[in-house]
Amino acid sequence: MTTQEIHFVDPSEKELELLLRQCAVVILQRENADDFLAWFRKHAVSMAPHFFQRFASDADELRSFISAFSRHIWDQTPLPGNHYLPRPLPELQPDACCPCDSKRNFQDCCAKAAHAEVSMFFLSMLPHVLDALSPQQFADLPYSELPPEGLGFVAETWMEQGRVLDVVKLLEGLFAHIDQLDERSEHCFNSLLACYDRLGNAQQKARMIEIGLAAANLKLRSAVMQRQCCILIDSKEYAKAWVLFETLRQLVPDDPALPHLEVSMLIGQGDHERAQNRARFWLEHLTFNHSEEKITLLEFFEAVANGESQHADENGKQ
Ligand SMILES: [Zn+2]
Numbered sequence: 420m421t422t423q424e425i426h427f428v429d430p431s432e433k434e435l436e437l438l439l440r441q442c443a444v445v446i447l448q449r450e451n452a453d454d455f456l457a458w459f460r461k462h463a464v465s466m467a468p469h470f471f472q473r474f475a476s477d478a479d480e481l482r483s484f485i486s487a488f489s490r491h492i493w494d495q496t497p498l499p500g501n502h503y504l505p506r507p508l509p510e511l512q513p514d515a516c517c518p519c520d521s522k523r524n525f526q527d528c529c530a531k532a533a534h535a536e537v538s539m540f541f542l543s544m545l546p547h548v549l550d551a552l553s554p555q556q557f558a559d560l561p562y563s564e565l566p567p568e569g570l571g572f573v574a575e576t577w578m579e580q581g582r583v584l585d586v587v588k589l590l591e592g593l594f595a596h597i598d599q600l601d602e603r604s605e606h607c608f609n610s611l612l613a614c615y616d617r618l619g620n621a622q623q624k625a626r627m628i629e630i631g632l633a634a635a636n637l638k639l640r641s642a643v644m645q646r647q648c649c650i651l652i653d654s655k656e657y658a659k660a661w662v663l664f665e666t667l668r669q670l671v672p673d674d675p676a677l678p679h680l681e682v683s684m685l686i687g688q689g690d691h692e693r694a695q696n697r698a699r700f701w702l703e704h705l706t707f708n709h710s711e712e713k714i715t716l717l718e719f720f721e722a723v724a725n726g727e728s729q730h731a732d733e734n735g736k737q
């Protein structure tokens with residue numbers, strides 16, 4: 420089995436999704452590993468036959484895979500009763516009785532399978548756990564215990580499923596505690612604004628930006644200010660955008676996003692000559708390492724410095 424072979428296509432992808440969702444429901448009922456592993460052994464294959472077919476050509480292999488996979492799922496599942504942290508199972512000793520129920524030693528049975536295939540699975544159980552919560556548990560979510568990156572992943576997953584209102588509910592809960600958040604929540608903030616865009620709710624979007632502008636964390640606050648700046652540019656309110664930009668320049672002078680924002684603003688208001696000058700200036704004064712992001716930025720400045728922004732603009736008008 421190589422990594423390349425593991426890319427899910429229907430119907431096993433759908434099956435796996437439903438299986439994981441059901442796993443979260445079962446796990447949250449008692450938060451007991453043995454109960455969950457026994458349930459999985461009994462029901463998983465019938466719930467996701469195509470999925471399991473991919474990993475086992477005979478009964479022994481299937482038993483090993485089920486055992487290792489169920490332990491992996493348990494280990495990745497954040498438990499509400501444990502401050503939304505997983506409670507991983509202890510590592511199996513070679514001479515322990517194999518958990519696959521073969522009655523052999525782990526070493527002589529599933530040791531290989533447990534380490535090889537299953538560790539390749541990236542599993543995020545948080546979306547399923549949140550779906551398995553009662554309405555009261557969801558309302559009482561302890562946001563300070565949930566990793567912002569995890570919430571960002573949930574938001575992305577739900578957006579893909581078209582569950583915009585669920586994302587709004589989740590993330591509005593998060594940003595109700597704006598004073599406790601840091602820059603790790605920037606992704607969630609952008610997702611929430613994207614939700615309001617999809618819902619056509621400009622009023623809520625503006626209100627959320629007001630909330631974001633009150634963030635205690637400087638990096639998060641300046642990220643919100645940059646968003647606000649882009650919104651002002653889009654609505655051609657350049658005077659306000661420049662005031663905000665000046666504030667940003669004082670607050671976070673070394674923020675690598677500012678030069679791009681400045682040149683974009685100049686292009687936006689049709690001031691191509693100044694945009695060209697500033698792009699040349701930044702090409703001379705910025706030090707670039709070779710990350711992909713920086714290379715894209717460098718190409719952008721080079722194009723503007725060569726007067727290409729104006730041509731693009733003129734072509735756009737024709
Ligand atoms: Zn075994």
